[in-house]
Amino acid sequence: MIRIKSLSKSYGDNKVLKEISLNFKPGEINGIVGENGAGKTTLFKCLAGLETYEGKIEYAAANLKDVTGFLFTNPHMLSRVTGMEYLRLMCNARHVGIDNIEEKNVFDLPLNRYADAYSTGMKKKLALTAILIQGNEIFILDEPFNGVDIHSNALILEVIQKLKELKKVVILSSHIFSTLDQICDTLHYLKDGKIEVSALKGEFEQIEKKMRKSGIGSKVEQLNLS
Amino acid sequence: MYYYFQIQFKRLYRLLKEEKLNPVYTIIAVAVFFLGLSQALFEYVSQAPLIYSVLALSSLSGLGTTDRNEFLKNTFTNPEFRIIRIIENGILVLPFAGFLLYNLEYVYVLGVVVASVVMSMSDRTYSVVWAIPTPFYKKPFEFIVGFRKSILALLLGLGLAILSIVVDNFNIGIFGILVTYFICLNFYSYSEPEFFVWIHAEKPASFIWGKIKTGLVHGFYIGLPLTALLAFFYFDKVYFILMFQFLGMIYIAVSTIAKYAYYPSEINTTQMVMLIISMLFPPLLIVLIPYLFSKSKHNLSHLLT
Incomplete structure (x- = not known):
């Protein structure tokens, strides 16, 4: 179980996260929703140990960072490194055996090509493959469905369900509400750096309603489209 | 590891x-x-x-x-x-x-x-939650991006000019000008996505001229604090100072043309060597500039018609 207690994060005077307290249980899929700039990625970075923060993040079993796989919205790829080398590097960095990597290439990526020349979706699939092969306990997936084709989308959904069965902690963000509704056990609505609403499965409608209220429809006139 | x-x-x-x-x-x-x-x-x-x-x-x-x-x-x-x-x-x-x-x-x-x-x-x-203000806001993007990314290095150039006055060594000041313009040349090493060229409603030649003009004006602004400072304290060497500023601006223009001559690829090592040779032997620019300009024009013709 991961316990976040009164987590806050500021960049200068700009307070991005304000006193966030959340629990993430193993075997649960936890969704985080919110508008662009609400603080979702910053929260994920704090969890993954990429940002400093005020407050506490508690995880009993081990050093949190060493068992966390973080899928970035836009994964960074080194230039002139093949997909296969990228996977080897990621495994090597976590001291994980690197046999039969080809068999684990579930997204059928061209592993002999340079990874930085992959499309957005392919980069995401490669990075996801890497964190799966690493055998992490916690999976933080920042918009995993973004830019990915339909077939891979279905496969990612399957993978997430499998991680749930394996009692892993899964925390993900997405703007596709129907997908979140389908797979998440808990959903947290982050607004202006605060958790506005948390809901269990079957109660997500209240979050959707709140999110729809802050639409931009009335501002379209300002564009003076002709 | x-x-x-x-x-x-x-x-x-x-x-x-x-x-x-x-x-x-x-x-x-x-x-x-x-x-x-x-x-x-x-x-x-x-x-x-x-x-x-x-x-x-x-x-x-x-x-x-x-x-x-x-x-x-x-x-x-x-x-x-x-x-x-x-x-x-x-x-x-x-x-x-x-x-x-x-x-x-x-x-x-x-x-x-x-x-x-x-x-x-x-x-x-x-x-960074605030944008470093630049004097180049109306003409994106090389100088705005470059200025913000290299502000510390640019301050180093200015620091060298101040140091040259403090220790009374003119050469350090000239070195400061060279450092500043060398940093500016680096602004052009990044090739923007093709979309940012395609959006211009211009012919290739006018697009390149516009870029050159912007490069020259911004190049002048960026070197001005150093040259003004040095000219004030070393007025007897003002022609020498202006010559270096002029050369710096010329090379910014050359970098602009060179960038689009090989666009969307970034300038590779061979082309870089060609530019360095032209720096060591500036008369070579008389041939290099028209060659690169014509190549750029041709290279951008599919994006700007």
């Missing part, structure tokens, strides 16, 4: 192969070039150890970017991440430290080594 460095070596090897350069000869040529420049600096500039140390440390700036740090931190454990950063910084400053040692500048050697370790501890994974 060992595999990471193996990969880095492979990347360098592949880069040289792509540029059709022999790795061994290239490394020898770079070493000779580095030693030659270092020797020249120590021979002709009185504050060479200080300038050299600053150059050594500024060469590390590319290793501490947010993307890179996040990637490394996310991939490796914290101790491994630190070790990688220290080793990488060490590899870059080693030649500089070696040359300082050869010149018996022990204090500077110590300073460079300690500063490189301290810099490896800095993560720079913060997000």
Whole structure:
């Protein structure tokens, strides 16, 4: 179980996260929703140990960072490194055996090509493959469905369900509400750096309603489209 | 971690192969070039150890970017991440430290080594929440992006000009102008996505002229504080100062044309060598500029019609 207690994060005077307290249980899929700039990625970075923060993040079993796989919205790829080398590097960095990597290439990526020349979706699939092969306990997936084709989308959904069965902690963000509704056990609505609403499965409608209220429809006139 | 460095070596090897350069000869040529420049600096500039140390440390700036740090931190454990950063910084400053040692500048050697370790501890994974104001806001994008990215290096150029006045060494001031314009040339090393060229409702020639004009005007602005300062204190050498500013602006224009001559690829090593030769022998520009302009025009014709 991961316990976040009164987590806050500021960049200068700009307070991005304000006193966030959340629990993430193993075997649960936890969704985080919110508008662009609400603080979702910053929260994920704090969890993954990429940002400093005020407050506490508690995880009993081990050093949190060493068992966390973080899928970035836009994964960074080194230039002139093949997909296969990228996977080897990621495994090597976590001291994980690197046999039969080809068999684990579930997204059928061209592993002999340079990874930085992959499309957005392919980069995401490669990075996801890497964190799966690493055998992490916690999976933080920042918009995993973004830019990915339909077939891979279905496969990612399957993978997430499998991680749930394996009692892993899964925390993900997405703007596709129907997908979140389908797979998440808990959903947290982050607004202006605060958790506005948390809901269990079957109660997500209240979050959707709140999110729809802050639409931009009335501002379209300002564009003076002709 | 060992595999990471193996990969880095492979990347360098592949880069040289792509540029059709022999790795061994290239490394020898770079070493000779580095030693030659270092020797020249120590021979002709009185504050060479200080300038050299600053150059050594500024060469590390590319290793501490947010993307890179996040990637490394996310991939490796914290101790491994630190070790990688220290080793990488060490590899870059080693030649500089070696040359300082050869010149018996022990204090500077110590300073460079300690500063490189301290810099490896800095993560720079913060997000800048405010935009550094620039005087170039109406004409995107090379100078705006470059200015914000290189503000510390540009301040170094200004610092050199001030230092030249303080220690009364004109050469340091000229070196400051050269550093400033060299940084500006680097603004053009990045090729923007094709979309940002395609959106212009212009013909290739007018687009390139516009870019050149912007480059010249902004190049003038960026060099102005240094040249004004130096001209005030070394008025008897004002023609010399203006000549360097003029040359700096000309090379900004050349970089602009060169960039679009090979667009969307970035300027490769061979083309860079061609530019460097033209810097050593400026009359070559009379041939180079029309050649690159015509090549740029042709190169952009499918994006701008």
